[in-house]
Amino acid sequence: MPYRRLGRSGLKVSVLSFGSWVTFGDQVDTALAKECLTAARDAGVNFFDNAEAYAGGQSEQIMGDAIAELAWERYSYVISTKIFWGIHKDTVNMANTLNRKYLMQAIDGSLERMGLDFVDLLYCHRADPETPIE
Template identity: 50%
Template sequence: MAPPEDLPKMTYRFLGRSGLQVSAISLGGWLTYGGYTEQEKTFECMKAAYDSGINFFDCAEVYSNGKSEEVMGEAIKKYGWKRNDLVISTKKYGANTPS
């Protein structure tokens, strides 16, 4: 599914002084990917986002007990996206923090 041709171009922002450009919009896997959304629907959604210029994907190890990260990884592999073209953030729930 290709994005409509009349969409505005994606805006990118620099991440600090790193030189890394991140799409102004990210796509998060929250509780849906790997859980409530069928795998093929997840793939379609991620592809539509990528085709629209989104390069920033967010997940966490607690989203659907880790399945969100797995399904996002499967989509990246399925479409043959280069890891260097993506910005992927994740979070660790309950990590020990220094007092």
């Protein structure tokens, strides 16, 4: 598997990443997720992508559970996740936004669901026209 630098982060990631948009959630349980993750890793993939909105947070939970069961060393893989859409759609400040309150809670929620202390890359799933960049 070829690897490339991830921007100026110093990280090297596989040219193919393993995404979980339609892979985890109601479609796939933890056992099958472990098989998929293992197959990707055996092929040289070290970059695994997720998002809080995928399957209402279940995707992050299943990926985290599977990686924990596989007992991978944290230094051996790169995890990204995305925030914006939210999983609490009925709350004004908690969906379709990038306000500070939401960012802090969304990051904490993603870390908790994945059982991690940090993610290597955090994306904004889309721009927020109502929250200033600064």
